[in-house]
Structure formats: C-alpha cells, structure tokens
Amino acid sequence: MKFTLSWLKDHLDTEASLDEFLYALTDLGLEVEEVIDPGAKLAPFTLAKVLHAEKHPDADKLRVCNVLTDEGEKTIVCGAPNARAGITVVLCKPGDYVPGIDVTLGVGKIRGVESHGMMASERELELSDEHNGIIELPSGEVGERFVDWLAENRPEAVDPVIDIAITPNRPDALGVRGVARDLAARGLGKLKPLEVEPVPGGFDSPISVTIDPALKDKGCPLFAGRVIRGVKNGPSPEWLQKRLEAIGLRPISALVDITNYFTYDLNRPLHVFDAAKVAGGALRIEPAKGGEEFLALDGKTYTIREGQMVICDDTGVESLAGIMGGEISGATDETVDVFLESAYWDPITIAATGRALKINSDARYRFERGVDPEFTLPGLELATQMVLDLCGGEASNVVMDGAVPDTARAYRLDPARVISLVGMDIPEATQRATLEALGFTLTGDMAAPPSWRPDVLGEADLVEEVARIASLTKLQGKPMARETVGVPKAVLTPMQVREKTARRTIAALGYNECVTYSFIDAKSAALFGGGSEPTRVDNPISSEMTHLRPDLLAGLLQAAARNQARGFADLALFEVGPAFSGGEPGDQHIQAAGLLVGSAGPRDPWGSRRPVDVYDAKADAEAVLAALGAPARAQVGRDVAGWWHPGRSGRIALGPNALAVFGEVHPKVLREMGVKGPAVAFTIWVENLPFPKKKGATRPALQISDLQAVERDFAFVMDAQVEALKAVNAALGADKALIDSVSVFDQFSGAKAEEQMGAGKKSIALTVRLQPRDKTLTDAEIEAVSAKIIDKVTKATGGSLRG
C-alpha cells in the first residue's frame, strides 16, 4: 500500500516529521517497506543568480556566465539558450552527483574556458522531461537549498512516497484514511473529519439495479448506483494524475482516475459503466450460468464458471462483480452518460471467484479482505460530487437493491485481562481512549467495533488494538520461572533420545550427515517401493519433487551421484529423518540410513584402500543397534526389499519386527540412479527397537570367575551356502552353562578351498571359549564338551570336522 506524505496529511492534522511517521507506522503493525524521498537526490543543490552572461569566445552556442553562489562568484559555461543575466537558477557544484545525466561533476574546461559547475534543467534533476533550457526560478535567495524552495513552492516534487505492508486483517488500512486513523490514535496528529454531503438527484436513473435473491444473503448484500449524464471525460487534473503516478498507477481518464482515487484514498472501490452501453436499462447481479465469455478491462477474455457472481445487462455479462469490469461497457473519453456503481460484495464469494479465475485486481484485493459496508452509500455520494466537480454533468437519484448488512456487535473490554495478557501497565482510561480513537463505540464495559474493522471478532482483538497503539516496542521482558523449582527433569522422550543417539553414533562411525528433501521424483520413489497415489503431492514445485520419499536411501543415492559428478568417489553419507508409507498424517516413520560408496579408505602406504563391502555396512548397522540398546541376539534373515542385492544383504529382526537391513544396493538401482558402485548401505527403523522392560539404573551384579577360561578352535567343512551363524548357534547350544562365547575367526572358501575340500565346499573355523564356574576343567571334561560341539555343529550344518 503506497501513499505520499501530503496525501496522508489530507486526512491528518499533524506537526509530526517523516521519521516520526515511519517509526510509528512500523511499530503499529503497518510495516514500512520502502520510502522514496524525491528530495534526497536534490539535497546538494542550491540556488544561484546569473550576474553576467556573454558569448563564449570560441563557440557560438555557449555562454560564459558569471554566477553568484553561496561560495562567491563562479564562472560557469552553459549551453542553454535562456542562460542570461538576472535569472535565479539551480546550481550543481563540482563534486555533486546529477541524477538525470548520471554524472558526478568535476571542474571542466570547455573550449578553453574553465567551468565550475552547471546550471540544471528540469530533466537533469529528474523533475520533468523539460530540457529546452535551464530552470528559471521566479523566487528564492542565493544559497537557499533547492529542496527547501521546492517544498514551499512545488511540494509535490519533494513529496515522499511511503510503501507499507498491510497484514490480511487490516482492510481498513488499504485506504490512506485508515492509515491516518491509526497514526491519530497513536497521537501523531488529529484525524480530519470527513464530510459527506448527499448529492440530490435531478431525475430518476434510467438504469435500474436488481440483485438475484440467491445472492442477497451471501454474495451481494448491497448494490447502489446512479447515472450522471452529460459528463465530459478526458484527462484528470494534474494534482490527481500526480498522486496516482506517485503510487505507481497510470492515469487513464478523469472517470477512471476518480474510481482509483477512491480505492486508495478511502478503500472504497467503485466502477463506472458507460450508460449508453448498458443494454436494456437494467443491471442485474446474478450467478453466472457458466460458459460465458467475458472480455475484462485487463484485455483478457475469461470463461466464467457456473455460479460465479456477475453483473449482466440484456446482452450478457458486463462485469465480474467486485473483481473487474468489462471492456465493452467501460468508460471512455467519448462517454457522456455514466453509471457509477458502489456495492458491498461478500469477501468469501469474491475470494473464491478471484482465485478460480486467477484475476488479481485492486478491487478483489480489497473486497476479499473486507471493505466498510456502511460506507457504500457515503462513498457513492462523495464520488458523485467528484465526478460533477471534475467532469460536470447532472446526477440522477440513487438506485439500489439490498441493504447495508448488519455488522453490529460488541465485546467486553476487561482492562485487567488486557494488562495480564500483555504484561504492560496500560491504564483503563488509556485503553478506552485508544479504542475510541480507532472508531470503537464504548458503552459501559462493552466495545462495539466500527464497521470498517471486520477483523475484530472477540475480546482478544480488543487487547491487540490496545497493545498495538500503546506500542509493543515499549514492552519490557519479565522473567518466567520454571514451573517447578530445583533440578529440572529430562524433557526428551526416550524416542527423541534414541533418534539423537542414532544420529551422533553414525556420525562417530565416520559418516557425514545430510538433510535431503522429503519429496522425490516418481521414478526414484518407485525404485524404493513408493510412488503410490496417496504419497503424491498434488501441486509439486518441480518434477523432481512429486512424491513423498518412501525410504531415505533414495535421497542419499542422489546425493552420492551429485558428489561423484563433482569428483568425490569415496563417500559415507547418512540421514536420520522421516520416511512416508502413505499420505495420512500417521504414515510416517523415522529411519536412520547410512550409505558407503567407493573405497573404505584412501590410497595409502598401508593398503587401506579396498572396496566397501557388505560387512562394513553390517558392522555399522550393528554398532548403531548396539548404541540404541537393541538386544544382542537378533536374527539375521535374507528377506529384504527389492532394492537390495538379493545375495548380499541381510535383515536384522526380532521375530517379525525388522530392526535393520544392510547390504549391497541392487546394481539395477545404482544404474537407474546414476551411482557408480560399489555401494553398500544400511537402514535402521529406529522406532521398531523394543525399549528395555526394566526400570531403574541398577545393573545386574557382575559375575566373574577366578577360574581360567579355556579356548578351543574347531574347523568344519560344509557346503558353501550354509550360513556360518548356523554353526555358531549350534556350538553355543552344545553346553549353555560352560560355553561363554563362540566366534568365527576364519573362513576358507573359493577355488583353492574347493580344490582341497571338494566342489561347493568351504571351511569355517570357530573359536569357543569355555568358562568353568566352580572348578578347573579336566582334560576329559574339555574333550567331552569338544565332542558335543563337533556333534552339534556337524549335525546342524551337514558338514564335518576338517581333518
């Protein structure tokens, strides 16, 4: 919302300075976005007087002038035909920046004569396009600042333009008068009264108006207008054109400019029809049948949908009610009889139609936020008077249908509650005075909002008005103690702690944390079991972001591809965040995913460089699970989703409850996503881990034996695809009391192994640690356990003890 300072002063009797206004506006919630002060660029220039002028010795068209300035007499060479003795001019000195020619002046030598500055034309100072000669001022003293002279003699030339942001709740501030009212309430002047004198009609309006009964309750409560005949349209007066231009509007014609002026001055949008082009002498406000083509004032043709509110005459749609008028019936320079419309449109109806047709207009912007319904008729009267003043003519009686909707309501002002909510001591009298200054009517403790404040809908709104005018900048902070005294309890839930633990554990394992977008392209989503209709974003911002991600790996692989393109081959990336299984609010779960690509280390003298493999991913997954307190004995299965390598991936689960997957990413997926392998990864479903059942911090007592533990190694030959875990579990089961641990310490497989042990065979070597509890083991006892282990393992694996 733009306006000029002088425009504001039309409504506000004030002595306040521009800076005071700017501070107050922002503080009041009418945030100043920009101030254009045309005087700023003219600040250096002063008035001077030409004492003497004579022809340049070496140039016919130049004059050498002797100029009296505030710094004494100076010689200035000038090419203007009007440069002559006796005139008062605007002086630009060496060092000054001249905006119209984009030059910072120096002392110049023109055809051998030194020139100490220049005398400016209007164009050179960006005051107008005038460039036939230098500025001649009819008054002014040598040394006087040119801006001061302008302020006194041509104030519009140095009138600051202020642009403020209006929050959606303040339609009243979309008119200059509303802004002035806020400033007056703040104490920066007095709101000037607005006198509305009804203009008596001289005849009956030849155009009648009717509102379709279906629209009277909701849509168009009130439609009024009158014909003004015999007007002379044409350019509007200069002051009006200047005002509109200052706020970025293009002057069109007096009639149109008047409607624009009322829109910005009083937030009262109007429309003018050329009465001669209204067929049948009647305007009807009705719901459209649908399919009508309508050529609007913006030059575009819109196809109107069924039910949208329109103004029709006998030939069809003439205006998109409250949004935009029609080109056909619009006023032109030839218009003689005009129908001036002032209506109150329902905000919701206007918003819906405007959005559906994608039309943004000043009228829509205002009507959908809510203009003052009670000002519909006064606005019509004031505008009629202005038409008569500027264009002449004779006004008819007012025709109207509907009535001003009843917006009367009142809310209780509880001064103590205001103080309690704001935390600022605002006396009751001040609270009441504030509301009255804003137009509220106070009766006892009830405050009735003015008709121009549709946003005030409850007691809380009264609090806001009082606080805003009192100035929140003045608010002083007050300490807020914790609800309980003493050492505060932990505030994170166990699940929140777990998520943080997962994140920092993975980072500690050497992964770099990424935060990737929650949405992903359809193709990538499909690769990871997603891309379903419920997870589709209906209005995606790009084709790369059409679906919610079903799995974090997709985003990490895309990140890996981008990094590979930048020349980084070895990557360890991870993310902890949400993945989406569906489109309902609950269809979200936390994943912790890590991705290793390339080599496990750089090239170095120690041969550290080797391709990452499944066991890297497995180790990291297990480390994270351990950090999260997962039970040690989870099962490892092979039941994994399709984006994993079917032979080189595993699923860690507790019964049916999957905790994690690790393995190589399926080569097809890598190819589709443009990632050069090898790439291994893990995904942990952080929420699937059970929480420990016991409460309390106490650990079970440590059981240690003074007796020496015994380790025995065994090697077994078995089929290559028998899983080692089978052998381990079988060995563990041989004597649960005695066997402390079993681990695989060697695997011998491949061609050499098969040469020794037969085709399709491998060898697995286990070390078993026996921990006697009450007495040292005898050789015989050790032999007995060993035999049992061999028996169990060979039975479980179908293998044999390696000879």
Add this chain to the structure above:
Amino acid sequence: MHALDELKAKYLTAVNEAASEAALEEIRLAALGKKGEISLKMRELGQMSPEERQTVGKALNVLKDEIDAALRAKKVALADAALDARLAQEWLDVTLPGRPRRQGTIHPVSQVMDEVTAIFADMGFAVAEGPQVESDWYNFDALNIAPEHPARQEHDTFFMARDAADPRPPHVLRTHTSPVQIRAMQAQGAPIRVIAPGRVYRMDMDQTHTPMFHQVEGMAIGRDISMANLKWVLEEFCKAFFEVDNVELRFRASHFPFTEPSAEVDIRCSWEGGQLKIGEGNDWMEILGSGMMHPKVLEAGGIDPNEWQGFAFGMGIDRLAMLKYGIPDLRAFFESDLRWLKHYGFAPLDLPTVFGGLSK
C-alpha cells in the same frame, strides 16, 4: 690382604672389559662359581685361626659382593647397549600418514536443533512432535485460519493428492510447526511448555527459499503468562543461542491468525564489514513471529481460554544456523555437497549443552 686386592683388580678389570653376556658368565664362574677363585678361597677359611678367619672372611665377602655387583651392572649396561643398537636400526618415517579413519559430521540443522533444545529444556520446555503430512484442520482451521481467509492463500501450501471418492479436503504438507501446538495441547492439556522443531514445507523456490525448511515452534500456557514473559524468554534464548552477554529485542505489532496480540520480533545487530554482530549496532533484523495464543486456538486444543493464557512463537532453524555460523546460502543446506557438509558440519561428540557451552 695384598692378594685380595690383586684378585679384586683382576676381576673388576675383566668385568669391565667383557664384551658379551657369555664372557660375563665365564668371569662369574671363574670368580664366584663353585670352583671359582673366590669360592676356593672361602673354603680355605676353615683352616684359619678364628681371628684370621674373621678378618679374611669379612674381606672375602666384601670382595664377593663387589664383583657380583659389578657383574650385574655390566650385564645391564650390555643389555642397554644392545637395545640401543637395535633401536638405532628401528627407524620409521613418522611423517607417513596414520591409518585412515573417516571423520563424520553432524549437519548444522541437527546441531542447531540440539542447541535450541538445550536452551529451552533449561527453561522447562519439553519437545513435542507431530506429523508432516497434516489434515487441513490441524494446519489451518484449528489455528484460526478460515478456509477463505487470505492468510490461507499466502501459505503457498503443498496439497497431497486426494482420491476423488474421498470426500475429505486434501491433506497438506504442514506449512509451519504450529499444528504441533494443537496436538500437544490435546495430548497434554494445561499448563504446558513445549517447543516443536521440525521440517515444514512451502511452495517456494528461489535464491532465499527452499520448498522444505525447518522451524521451531514454542508454546507456554499457564494462569498468568504474559507477552512480557514471552519477551523475556526470547531475550534469554537469543543471549544463550548467539552466546552474547546482551541482546536487545524489539517487538513490532503484526498479525498472525493464531495469536493476538501478535508481534514480529527484531534483534539489534550490526552488519559492519559484512559480519553480523548480535547485540550491538544500529540495524534491526527480523528473527521470528510471536504473540499471545488466540482464544480460538486454545479452544481447538481443548483448553479453556477463560482459565488459561499463553504465548507462542515460531522461528526458522535454518536461518538461525545461517546467522550464527555465517552460512551464506539456504539452498546448499539440502544439496549434500560433501565439501559443504565437512566445512559447515560439526564433530559428532560436540553435543551442545548448557553446562558445557553450545558451540566451541
């Protein structure tokens, strides 16, 4: 006694000159072995008179101890020399690299969330969460944003696809963390103090906007919590977060449908030389939006606005990270460029705490 002196000289010289442990052993046997010279002399003591025996015996024992000590000392000296010789051979180039170890990092968004959590936890705020796909009721209606209200259009909302047969309005990707206010109130009632950090989504992508970013919501409801309390809480937060002794906040009246009165909050700062300094200078920078919770929002959360009142605020986590750590470009947060992750990331064990400080 002269003979003993000679013996002593002879053996000590021999020990001193011995070049190996074997030579030392030979000397030991020759002197102190069963048939060694000193042992033989010991045996001769029996044939001496008691007086003589006492003097000679004592002298012999002294001699024996002396030689034994010399032998031991020489043995240690020889071992040391051998070790020195070995160590002299065992030279390695210690400028070669150590075995590689990857260095992981924490993303600035996570780090700042932890910082924010640490500060508010100390002020008694718990952490609440909510879904990122939200019903339009939680995202808008419950927050007093009516369906046709212009504010609703200004949110640049992402809508989820809705099956034509499903009569419900489409779900949205939450446009702010404010719906968590409603969910937290419904779950916990009053009094309550929570923050809610998380991802939010707006249909906006340019130099300074990304379609996904992070916010933290804050809410405190009590019997007499005021806007002045809000200002204090935010002042304390800013001091702690930006790690400065003083901050100055300016509340500026504004409008949010879910708070009343509403205020945008600016912080005093200086941008001198392109470097942001909080708490000094003559510039004001907008950092968050806040206000007293609207009675309708309290009601939507199942809390009686006649009994309870409170404040709420929301601020951008990514923006906090950019301001505090001098990170220039929001878009880079989500690009996962390894160079960026390493440069702006944090060490895994740098968990921000109130007791240990937020940043190094």
